[in-house]
Amino acid sequence: MNGFGTATIYIVQTLGSLYLLIVLLRFILQLVRADFYNPLSQFVVKATQPLLKPLRRIIPGFGGLDLASLVLAVLLQLLLMVAVLTLMGYGVGGYLLQLLVWSIIGVTALFLKVFFFALIVSVILSWVAPGSYNPAAQLVNQICDPLLAPIRRILPNLGGLDISPIFAFIALNLIDMLVINNLAAMTGMPKILSPFL
Structure with a gap:
C-alpha cells in the first residue's frame, strides 16, 4: 500500500474513532446519570443528535439504558471496519457477521478504555x-463514581487516602486482558481494525 492509501486509512480511522467515542460517551453519560446540563454533556448530545434521532424511533430505551446510542456505536464501528478493509483492498461481502462480532468487541474495548x-x-x-x-472535572468524576463506589464500600477507611482507583485499574485491566483480548484472538480480529485493543 502506498503512502497516500496509508494516510487515507489513518484519517478515516482517526475521525471515525473520534465520532465513535462521542457516540459511546452519550451512552456512558446516560448510564452513569451524568449532569445533562454540563456544557460537555450538551456538546455530546448535540453532536450525536442528528444520527440518534431517527434511530430512536426504531430502537427505544430500556430500563434507563439508551440502546439507540449503543446500537449506533456498534454500527459506526462496523462501518469504520468496512471502510478500512475496503481501503486496504479486501472484499467484505461474505464477512459481515464476523465484522459485526468484531464491532461489538471493538466497542466493548472502547467502553473499558473510556473508564x-x-x-x-x-x-x-x-x-x-x-x-x-x-465542567470537565465534574463530568470525569460523574463517570468514575459508579465504578469506584462499590470498591469504596468494601475497602476500609485509610484516613483520607483513597486507593479505590488502584483496584478499579486492576479490574479494568483484567477484564481487558482476560475477556476482550481473548475474544479478539479467538475470533481472529486484526489489530488494525480496532485501535482500542
Whole structure:
C-alpha cells in the first residue's frame, strides 16, 4: 500500500474513532446519570443528535439504558471496519457477521478504555485540583463514581487516602486482558481494525 492509501486509512480511522467515542460517551453519560446540563454533556448530545434521532424511533430505551446510542456505536464501528478493509483492498461481502462480532468487541474495548482514562484523569485532578468545579472535572468524576463506589464500600477507611482507583485499574485491566483480548484472538480480529485493543 502506498503512502497516500496509508494516510487515507489513518484519517478515516482517526475521525471515525473520534465520532465513535462521542457516540459511546452519550451512552456512558446516560448510564452513569451524568449532569445533562454540563456544557460537555450538551456538546455530546448535540453532536450525536442528528444520527440518534431517527434511530430512536426504531430502537427505544430500556430500563434507563439508551440502546439507540449503543446500537449506533456498534454500527459506526462496523462501518469504520468496512471502510478500512475496503481501503486496504479486501472484499467484505461474505464477512459481515464476523465484522459485526468484531464491532461489538471493538466497542466493548472502547467502553473499558473510556473508564480507564477517566480514572487516570480523575486521579490526576485529585492531586492538582481537588474539588474543582470545572465542567470537565465534574463530568470525569460523574463517570468514575459508579465504578469506584462499590470498591469504596468494601475497602476500609485509610484516613483520607483513597486507593479505590488502584483496584478499579486492576479490574479494568483484567477484564481487558482476560475477556476482550481473548475474544479478539479467538475470533481472529486484526489489530488494525480496532485501535482500542
